[in-house]
Each structure stands twice: as structure tokens, then as C-alpha cells.
Amino acid sequence: MADAIERFMEEIEPHLIKQRRKRHQYPEIGFAEYVTTYELSEQLAGKGFELFYGTDFLTSDERMGVPDVQFLKQQEQRALDYGIPLDFLERMKGGHTGLAAVLDTGKPGPNFAYRFDIDALPIEEDDTSGHVPAKQDFRSDISGMMHACGHDGHAAVGLGLAEYLAKEKEHLRGKYTILFQPAEEGGRGAKAVVDKGWLDDADYFLSGHVGIHDLPSGTVAAATSKFLASSKINAKFKGKSAHSGLEPNEGRNALLAAASATMHLHGISRHKDGATRVNVGTLHAGSGRNIIADRALMEIETRGETNELDEYMQENALRILQASAAMFDVELEIEHMGKAISADADLEFAAIVERACAASKLNIVPYLPIGASEDVTYMIERVRERGGKATFMIFASPLPAGHHHPRFDYEEQALTAGLETLIRTTDHLLKEDETRE
Numbered sequence: 545m546a547d548a549i550e551r552f553m554e555e556i557e558p559h560l561i562k563q564r565r566k567r568h569q570y571p572e573i574g575f576a577e578y579v580t581t582y583e584l585s586e587q588l589a590g591k592g593f594e595l596f597y598g599t600d601f602l603t604s605d606e607r608m609g610v611p612d613v614q615f616l617k618q619q620e621q622r623a624l625d626y627g628i629p630l631d632f633l634e635r636m637k638g639g640h641t642g643l644a645a646v647l648d649t650g651k652p653g654p655n656f657a658y659r660f661d662i663d664a665l666p667i668e669e670d671d672t673s674g675h676v677p678a679k680q681d682f683r684s685d686i687s688g689m690m691h692a693c694g695h696d697g698h699a700a701v702g703l704g705l706a707e708y709l710a711k712e713k714e715h716l717r718g719k720y721t722i723l724f725q726p727a728e729e730g731g732r733g734a735k736a737v738v739d740k741g742w743l744d745d746a747d748y749f750l751s752g753h754v755g756i757h758d759l760p761s762g763t764v765a766a767a768t769s770k771f772l773a774s775s776k777i778n779a780k781f782k783g784k785s786a787h788s789g790l791e792p793n794e795g796r797n798a799l800l801a802a803a804s805a806t807m808h809l810h811g812i813s814r815h816k817d818g819a820t821r822v823n824v825g826t827l828h829a830g831s832g833r834n835i836i837a838d839r840a841l842m843e844i845e846t847r848g849e850t851n852e853l854d855e856y857m858q859e860n861a862l863r864i865l866q867a868s869a870a871m872f873d874v875e876l877e878i879e880h881m882g883k884a885i886s887a888d889a890d891l892e893f894a895a896i897v898e899r900a901c902a903a904s905k906l907n908i909v910p911y912l913p914i915g916a917s918e919d920v921t922y923m924i925e926r927v928r929e930r931g932g933k934a935t936f937m938i939f940a941s942p943l944p945a946g947h948h949h950p951r952f953d954y955e956e957q958a959l960t961a962g963l964e965t966l967i968r969t970t971d972h973l974l975k976e977d978e979t980r981e
């Protein structure tokens with residue numbers, strides 16, 4: 545016999561898929577999620593939630609890697625052209641995107657917090673018929689932008705959760721905070737949200753990611769381990785241009801400094817204590833064939849299994865960048881663009897989620913490694929240092945292509961499974977809390 549949650553899931557599924565596709569069709573990258581934020585607020589309005597956005601939601605100065613003013617202005621104009629109200633945009637201007645929806649039942653009970661990230665990636669989405677969003681007509685409307693990590697689905701699951709909480713409002717106790725976080729990609733948004741205090745008194749923090757592991761959908765990992773700490777750095781070399789035929793000796797070559805740094809960065813020695821990574825993702829240099837390049841810009845990231853290992857990679861990277869600048873007599877400017885720390889989820893969620901979902905058709909596995917970086921770790925750390933319990937689940941799905949690939953996609957049943965797990969876990973924790981009192 546179907547229980548109440550199962551019935552809710554049947555009702556919500558078409559809505560969940562519709563919302564996911566709507567978001568997929570209109571991807572916005574980190575700190576430019578203006579339309580996304582507005583549309584989420586519209587969906588949440590009138591359901592009993594108090595909504596917070598703009599600088600009421602995140603601390604401006606704690607954001608990392610905010611795009612330049614020019615770009616944000618363009619994006620704001622795009623959002624206005626799309627039709628979002630000016631007064632709403634005013635509150636978000638300058639990259640203050642994302643929102644919190646808070647439902648306070650006024651009855652004593654636990655404090656739940658949930659996080660869903662909402663940003664897309666600067667990737668041109670595949671348009672061949674083998675790609676489901678292209679075939680089924682919900683491919684990205686914005687050229688060069690794509691939801692290639694599944695955050696479209698995360699936003700939809702967040703809305704689904706809000707629907708459930710609104711529907712069950714009369715039976716709930718405690719407080720429910722749903723965080724729709726901007727700019728997860730590059731580890732840029734979470735810290736600014738945490739700084740606002742949303743997680744300071746959370747008893748339970750639930751979050752998760754769709755995909756990651758190519759397993760049948762309906763498989764959900766109750767917790768995650770092995771978040772890699774990561775640092776994102778931009779390095780700018782400044783030299784001096786000169787005519788390469790007439791007076792090459794007058795130039796100071798920024799391109800050579802950057803090229804040399806690239807080779808040496810990839811040669812940083814591995815560490816005995818665990819996994820490390822380094823990647824020079826982009827390198828742009830020079831202005832013309834017969835000109836000594838006076839400028840080079842590199843986008844670099846390092847990762848490590850622990851904060852210490854990432855620190856080791858970063859220290860070595862900075863040393864190599866400085867040495868390369870010195871070698872070619874050019875100036876170096878370093879900009880820190882984003883950061884994720886390593887953290888562990890509470891592994892006891894394995895047992896909690898398993899009990900919570902025992903009566904369902906979900907296939908709960910205790911935990912899966914993530915092997916990637918996620919700035920949710922800032923949230924997990926804050927909750928745990930304050931005595932709360934935190935987890936990051938994985939809503940697995942068969943994956944036709946990896947994350948951040950132009951053909952990335954997942955089965956929408958993975959979203960249903962994720963939402964059901966979050967609801968059942970919440971319901972279970974609430975009942976456990978009741979019997980304790």
C-alpha cells in the first residue's frame with residue numbers, strides 16, 4: 545500500500561520534471577543567476593515561506609571570483625529584457641544572486657537546513673539528436689551556457705521539497721531553511737552564504753548531487769566522503785611589448801613566462817600523504833604575430849585530498865609562478881578566484897537514511913566517494929562545528945557523458961529518488977526527535 549510520501553511523489557513527479565526542464569533551458573552562470581533567482585522566488589511565493597535575497601541572503605565581500613562589472617551589467621540587461629521586474633533586479637545587482645526560503649512552524653522542534661546549488665557552466669550544449677535535451681526540445685536557449693552539472697535538477701528538487709513542506713505545514717514542528725546557492729562552480733558562492741549565519745543553528749543539514757556515479761537511478765548514497773580541497777587562482781603576467789623584428793631585446797616576454805610556468809606547474813611532485821591535482825585550464829597571451837607578448841593570463845586550479853595537501857600544491861604553484869616571472873623579468877599578479885575545503889559528512893547518516901527509506905523502493909547505499917570538490921564543505925564544516933549533523937548525498941544516475949561535458953545528461957528519475965530521500969529522511973528525523981521528547 546502506498547504511504548503518504550509515495551502518493552506525494554506521484555503527484556509531484558511531473559512538476560519536478562517540468563521545473564528541471566525549465567531551468568535547463570535557461571542556464572545562468574555563477575553570480576548571474578538573475579532570472580533563476582526571480583523565477584524560484586515566484587514559485588515559492590504564497591506558500592508560507594519567508595524569502596531572503598540580495599545582501600539579506602549572502603555577504604557581498606565573502607563572495608569569491610565575482611565576474612567583472614561589465615559582464616554583470618550585460619547579464620542584468622539580459623534579465624530585464626527577459627522580463628524580470630526592475631525592483632527585484634535592483635536588490636540582486638552586482639552579482640547578489642540566490643535566495644533562502646525559511647518556514648518557521650513556530651512549534652518547538654529541530655532546525656533543518658537544505659542546500660541546492662543553481663548555477664550553470666560556460667559550455668555550448670550539444671545539439672545532436674543523441675542528446676536527450678536536444679531531442680526532447682529543452683536544450684539551452686542561451687548560446688555558450690549550459691546546465692552541464694545537474695544544478696537545473698537541484699533547483700527543481702529544492703522546489704519539490706518546498707512543495708512538500710508547504711503541504712505538510714500543519715503537521716511539522718521546528719524550522720526549515722532551504723538555501724538556493726549561487727556560484728557553486730569554482731567554489732565561489734557557499735562561503736558568502738555561510739557567513740550570513742544560515743547554518744549557525746542547524747541541527748540537521750541535508751544536501752546532495754545528482755549523477756557523479758554512473759549507477760541505476762533510484763540508487764542514493766546516504767553520505768559522501770573524499771571531498772577534495774581545491775584552490776582556484778588566476779595568474780596575470782605583465783611584460784613589455786616590442787617589435788619582434790626591430791628590437792626584440794626591448795621586450796619582456798609574458799607569453800614565455802606563462803608557458804614556462806605551465807610546464808613546471810604540471811611537474812609539481814606528487815605527495816606521499818595522498819591525492820593531489822593541478823590543472824592549467826586556460827592560457828591566453830599576446831596580441832599579434834610580430835609583437836613580443838606583454839600580457840598573459842592563466843586560470844589554474846589545485847586540489848588535494850586534505851586541506852594540507854591542497855596547501856602544499858598551492859604553495860608550490862605560487863613559487864613556480866613567481867620564479868617563472870623572475871626568469872623572464874616580467875611582473876606577476878595573483879588573484880584568488882575560489883576555494884573549497886575538504887570536509888567529512890556525518891557517516892551516521894548511512895544508518896539514518898537507511899532506516900528512513902526502509903519502506904520505499906529506493907536503493908540506499910551507505911556512502912560513495914565524490915572525488916571532486918564542492919564548496920558545500922563550508923556549510924558542512926559550519927554545521928558540524930556547531931554540533932549539528934550534516935550530509936551530502938549522491939542521487940546516482942546512468943550518465944551518457946561526464947559532468948561538465950556538452951552531452952552531460954541524467955535520468956530524471958534520479959531527481960525523484962533524491963527528493964524522496966530528502967523527504968523521508970526529514971520525516972524520519974522529525975519522528976525520532978518526537979520520541980526523544
Ligand SMILES: [Zn+2]
Binds near residue numbers: 693694753
Ligand atoms: Zn555540480
